[in-house]
Amino acid sequence: MSFPICLAATVSAHNGSYQRRITLNRGLTVLLGPNGSGKTHLLRSLKNSLPAHMAGKQVRFLSAGRMGLMERFRSDYDGQRGNIRYDEATYGSKADAARRHRTETLSGDFQTLAERADILIKIQERLRKLFRRDVLIDWDGGNLKVSFSRTDHAGNPYSSGREASGLMHLVGILAALYDDDVGALLLDEPEVSMHPQLQAFLLREMIGVAGFPAVGSNKKIIVIATHSTEMLQIQSADDLSSLVFCYDLAVDPVQIENDAAELKNKKIQGLISRLGQEHKLSLFSKRPLLVEGPSDVIICSALAQKANVHLEGAGSQLLPVIGKGQMPIVVKLLRLLGKEPICLADADAIADGLDLANAYIADDQKAADIAGTHGFCDANTMASSIFSDFCKLVEARWEEVASYAESHSYWIERSQSEEVQAKRRATLCTLFLIADCELEKLADDRAWIQIKQRFKVLFEMFAECGLHILRKGSIESYYNEGDCSRSIGKPIDAVNEIGRLNELSGSTIETQYADVLRCLRYAASVEPIREADALRDLLLSVVAPAHARLKAGEESYDFNMLARQILGDRSKIFRLSVIDRKLVVEIASKIIDLGRFPISIARDEDPLARINAALASS
Structure with missing residues (x-):
């Protein structure tokens, strides 16, 4: 047997189960997607799909919360511990060794270090040379204890409860990687707690052992779910076939076929060979927003913040594309990956021809x-x-x-x-x-x-299809009150423009940068966050009956008590009182800022209209 391996998996969810298929084209496969997209569910489901390909070896799953019960010794986990029991950290008994490959936390991997002196040696050597640490495994009264010591200065060994969590994760994952009893390793968020350089080191170690499992070999199938660009190595078009894109638990993941004709395209191959961190970030978003350079990124980021447009929260990511003519290629590549690229292009992208436009409107x-x-x-x-x-x-x-x-x-x-x-x-x-x-x-x-x-x-x-045009020219044509005689500038000019934006009113910015803001809002594709909307129903549920009592002449009634009867503890968000025969509504919370409050509602006013008007302007 060899790659590719086609796996069928049953993904269990809160509302039923889904049948999913993915292909392992090489030793390392990476699942990408936002939180809640089903990566962990898919990863876990592979535990039941992989045993037939293991040559008698084990399938090991490590969860994202793999510190597990170790947190009892590293934190005041329930707010009642007082002193944290760092030095009491233990990792099970000898009886637990039989379950070490089924244990989904690092305890199973520390059991491996106790069982396998050869694996312990490999890890000790790396810790000593790279991190000036040594790891010590001991049995104390039948309990497994793990200690560390520093090799760069004298000192007594200290409990693993006191070691940095990133190094603890690293040691455990390395133990699973070097364990030749394991034929498949399923890792949920291997980057947890790790510094970027530590993540890069771990990726190299994973690549070193990734391969088809066989007797007498430590090659193993590795599947990871990650949010980190450091966990991606994309050097050629072929590497893309090992990425699986998850967008929603109820939707089939997207994966490029290993023999897809598009991967043979010379322009796409050239683009992939030049992928940087910004391009890798776009692989984690559903709706990447392509712009024409670093200045566009700077201005768009500033405008998004000024206008309260949440790009990243909505699954978008600014991606600068350098080089005229590259936009259509990038659009094509991102669509292959199941993404919905949006583009903010200079006017010359249309004045010079329709290649970019056709990439958006063809078949739309x-x-x-x-x-x-x-x-x-x-x-x-x-x-x-x-x-x-x-x-x-x-x-x-x-x-x-x-x-x-x-x-x-x-x-x-x-x-x-x-x-x-x-x-x-x-x-x-x-x-x-x-x-x-x-x-x-x-x-x-x-x-x-x-x-x-x-x-x-x-x-x-074009805009309906995701292509937005800077009608004045380039982004620089929008600077300095629209001086379009200026040539394309440098990022420092964009930084200076941000300083000017901070001095302008919201209405002026809306007018001057209308083309850009429209694109940003399209990319965000979500309603603006307005705490007033969430507060409306609570307020009206109390204000309406309170106003009715006021209208009936019950001015001395305890309206705050009425609010508590209706809403319970949620009534603490606001206060009600009667001043000058008017119902006064105040926001008591210090973290909800609604500028039009407090408001007064006279007896003959409509409380619904009054509250709605106040919230609409907040």
């Missing part, structure tokens, strides 16, 4: 529907028609728009060989930079205003 039903309402048979035909008419207009009537277009950086920074291209770029931006009334004056036949209206429809269609 929303785009086809929009094109149909405008009399086109499909979205590509619509885009091609508008782009072609635009190019013809610029070529034939440049002089009509030149006085405006020549002030744009696309024209100012042009080279002689790019003059036709520069005209298209500068003109496209000019259509959106000058007022419609000015465009009307450029030609008696209204050609320029008409082509702008057609582009607006086209850009709306």
